Amino acid sequence: MSQPIEKVSIVVSRGSLEGVYPGLIMANGARMEGIEATLFFTFFGLDAIINDRMDNLSVATVGNSAMRMPGGLKMPTVLGAIPGMSRFATAMMKKEMEKIDIPPVREFIELIHDSGGELYACKATVDMFHLTKKDFCPQVSEIISVGEFYEKSAGAQIIFT
């Protein structure tokens, strides 16, 4: 008999739009299934909860060999470095996400928080980037060490994104 999942702890370590969304979608999806969800933001993933940055995340177009152009044609990776390409890809992705009801990052963070999900920032990276609690959106409850993260994850499945 397989046990149903009761709790997930999701680490968001990347700061690009496509790096942040999977973790948010999984956290919200967990709450919708009645599963407890904790989000732990570390390294560039912190951008998703930094007040001045969270509305401006963008798609990483450089070094992404899976990138396609509108119409589905494969995009030569060198084109990803053209100025404005990331902005263009970001605008496209945001438009498509809105169509399927995926909210912008800030609204998504609020949704997850209000549905009972917990949000934490990683102490090591916060110190490294010289950030303080004031830099984060109000939904972040605490800056915690990796040890505290494991304590809070007791009984949870840990997912690294």
Added chain:
Amino acid sequence: METVELVGRKLELDADGHLKNLNDWDKEVAKEFARLEGVQELTSRHWIVIDYMRNVYKEKGDAPSIRKLTKESGVDTKELYALFPKGPAKKAAKIAGLPKPKGCI
């Protein structure tokens, strides 16, 4: 196909345990489904959500996402989770006699 006997009628369910035929639904059925889901009493706040969900379903053919519920039903996220603990979108859809929402959000 599973059937249950509720409010003195035999009702057909789908694979997720939701009502199979939209037309089998009435307020008494909703109350019974609510009790089965652990919602003891349906208040006027519950009904706002249920009515909203049924209207969206009739219009779009799918139950609304949690985001849509939060933005448009008139009941915010926190209250939604309080009214329908452990998964408002899914639970409210079941009580409203609708299939499980298909979307991810």
